[in-house]
Amino acid sequence: MADFSSERLSVLNAEYVRCIDNDAVEQWPDFFVERCLYVVNTADNYAQGMQAGVIYADSRAMLHDRVSALRDANIYEQHRYRHIVGTPLVLERSEEGAQAETPFLVVRIMRDGQTDVFASGRYVDRIVDEAGTLKFAERIAVCDSHNIDTLLAIPL
């Protein structure tokens, strides 16, 4: 079986958030398999089984579209973001992959220096090993807040 240890998943998450926070978001879709699921949802909707979420993408191509839109909108560049990610808790491991939950906190730094908590929640992930590289088959960002910023442009 592939190595789905908490340590290896931590490194995957470290690479993931570095890509976003270092403004290399064009590489962000590469963290996913081609036929993936990426969803941003509220905790309440998620608990009630509403899967569509605020953001929904079910292919890597859709993630690329999202990055293009984000660059066109030019919102991303106005602020900085910093993701702080907790320890991945592996809930299930099999030949097919691992199921994990990982808490996250994202702060937003405005141009005037004002910093606030932008989002918090947990990632609900299904992770697979694709030729020796860990990839997200599913990443559902379940946000604690009801009010997800409708301008939410950066990936969580």
Added chain:
Amino acid sequence: MADFSSERLSVLNAEYVRCIDNDAVEQWPDFFVERCLYVVNTADNYAQGMQAGVIYADSRAMLHDRVSALRDANIYEQHRYRHIVGTPLVLERSEEGAQAETPFLVVRIMRDGQTDVFASGRYVDRIVDEAGTLKFAERIAVCDSHNIDTLLAIPL
């Protein structure tokens, strides 16, 4: 000697905070041995040797009482909380257990989406291996702030 590595303690903490933040607080006492010590204290009081703290429990039964009180008070459900926990630093290891310190940060998400830092500090822990499962013999949540919320209902 049992495995008291930083990695294993990280997983314990990940399980602990998931239990609280996912609103499964009824399982929270199970992270402790039966004759445990759970204290929430301020850094100043702790430094001065005042051990009683704002919250004090010296058995798992008292932790269960606390959970019941919390459910009755119905305070817990009004907000969400998110714990972000740092790397456990193991200060001492022996046959009897491990002594560790771990920083924590808890944000509170109000129903209107407003998110603020609810508490920060460090856990001062004594951890034992009970039949292959790590448990807290002592968990002292030493809070940075003087003003610990008197409505403090959720476990830290």
Added chain:
Amino acid sequence: MADFSSERLSVLNAEYVRCIDNDAVEQWPDFFVERCLYVVNTADNYAQGMQAGVIYADSRAMLHDRVSALRDANIYEQHRYRHIVGTPLVLERSEEGAQAETPFLVVRIMRDGQTDVFASGRYVDRIVDEAGTLKFAERIAVCDSHNIDTLLAIPL
């Protein structure tokens, strides 16, 4: 080659932030080699190759001077700080050492209990193994905010 695993670097960071947050800042210079580089800079200046930063020290002696100044100024004692550090991402390993990036978040707790985000960013580190102990040959704290507090007294 020395062990420059992400886990070992995590423990180094845990010791580093504990030293600062537990107010044992006199020991802080010991985390560096004698001819070290310690810089606090903004992300914008860093990206433009301006290396001098807001704070610049190129020897352990300068770090000791900084601690003395900080104690004389008596600023440090007025608040508390709490560092939360992410998973170190090792970008390069060799006989000479490791290059790593690690996100950080620092909250400040005022005496009245008010807590806010004081700084966020990433550490850009060169780490060496000095007789079995990991030390920073370089630690550049690249801050997300333009407006680094000019009273910045505590080490990041």
